[in-house]
Amino acid sequence: MLYEIGKKREIILVDGEINPLTENFIKRSKEYMSEKSRLFREKAAREGKFGGGYAPYGYYIEKKELYVDDYESFVVKFIFYRRSQGCGYSGIAKELNLRGFRNRSGKEFTQGSIRNIEDKKRLYQGYIEYDGKEVRGKYAAILGSDELLSEEWKKRVFDASTEDS
Numbered sequence: 416m417l418y419e420i421g422k423k424r425e426i427i428l429v430d431g432e433i434n435p436l437t438e439n440f441i442k443r444s445k446e447y448m449s450e451k452s453r454l455f456r457e458k459a460a461r462e463g464k465f466g467g468g469y470a471p472y473g474y475y476i477e478k479k480e481l482y483v484d485d486y487e488s489f490v491v492k493f494i495f496y497r498r499s500q501g502c503g504y505s506g507i508a509k510e511l512n513l514r515g516f517r518n519r520s521g522k523e524f525t526q527g528s529i530r531n532i533e534d535k536k537r538l539y540q541g542y543i544e545y546d547g548k549e550v551r552g553k554y555a556a557i558l559g560s561d562e563l564l565s566e567e568w569k570k571r572v573f574d575a576s577t578e579d580s
Contacts, residue, residue: 460545463553471535472519472528473557481554488557490516491539494532495558504529 456466465481473491474481490511497507504526512523532539541556542549 457545460543460550463543463550465543465552465554466545471538472532473539474554481552483555483557487519491532491557494529495536495539498533504533 452467459466465476465479467479470476470481473484473487475484476482493511493516494507497510502510507529508524508526516524518524518528536558537544537549538552539557540559541552541554543552544550
């Protein structure tokens with residue numbers, strides 16, 4: 416039985432046969448890679464680093480680190496501000512859409528996208544959760560731990576005459 420391991424960890428059969436040993440090797444290779452990824456994510460979380468995957472809304476990834484995206488972080492702050500005022504998911508989505516904000520893919524916000532952002536509150540406050548534990552992240556928090564939005568931010572962002580209309 417001759418085989419090669421390709422560049423993307425696939426098995427390339429040379430003589431056209433596959434035996435149980437090769438099948439087991441293929442299966443164990445997938446398990447190994449999955450476990451390796453899980454351990455990497457867990458180690459990164461313990462160290463307060465981002466464990467990979469898509470960057471959460473409000474952040475972007477550069478050199479495996481999370482950085483605050485100014486446009487998206489404004490939207491995140493706006494969502495939490497409106498939630499603190501008692502606004503619902505659909506109301507916030509409608510308001511963002513009327514104000515011309517769009518999600519990462521250029522589409523309008525939905526109730527689900529607002530809920531997904533709210534579900535990541537601790538991440539936006541600067542904490543990474545893993546295995547039932549929380550660790551202070553080594554990235555800039557979008558939301559302060561004590562208060563969702565500072566008074567300075569509210570004064571800078573919201574114009575009273577515009578908000579009244």
